[in-house]
Amino acid sequence: xxxxxxxxxxxxxxxxETKETLTNVNLTGYQVESIFPNPTQIxxxxxxxxxxxxxxxIWSGPSSLSPSMIVSNLAGxxxxxxxxxxxxxxxxxxxxxxxxxxxxVWPKHLFPKNKREKKERxxxxxxxxxxxxxxxxxxxxxxx
Numbered sequence: 001x002x003x004x005x006x007x008x009x010x011x012x013x014x015x016x017e018t019k020e021t022l023t024n025v026n027l028t029g030y031q032v033e034s035i036f037p038n039p040t041q042i043x044x045x046x047x048x049x050x051x052x053x054x055x056x057x058i059w060s061g062p063s064s065l066s067p068s069m070i071v072s073n074l075a076g077x078x079x080x081x082x083x084x085x086x087x088x089x090x091x092x093x094x095x096x097x098x099x100x101x102x103x104x105v106w107p108k109h110l111f112p113k114n115k116r117e118k119k120e121r122x123x124x125x126x127x128x129x130x131x132x133x134x135x136x137x138x139x140x141x142x143x144x
Contacts, residue, residue: 017061018063018064019058019059020059021058022067024056025045025054025056025069026055029075032071035057035069037067040060041058041060042055042056042058043055
């Protein structure tokens, strides 16, 4: 600081005004879920004639505003609902097939009721294996 520097008094302003503007908002195909705080003014945007309806949202207040606007795409929500429904159907069919498998197939093959049933199953497998390895009858002409 130089020797010729003079200091002045700082005064706080008596009032302040904050203004925030969101321009050219096109909400065609969207549903507004929430706007907070409520805008003080909504005006048609200055766009080209014949274009879709765009608007300017203006918030003003005595201090910081931090406005928020929450919108949802209706077509997107409908598509998500459809896919959720189809996924539920697929899950139900797969669950039913799994229950049927566990109820009917699993116990018979992994947990036989007694040792005799297990032994019979092993013997039947061996007989089938032997029968498949034996040659078949031979015909007069020499072919199988």
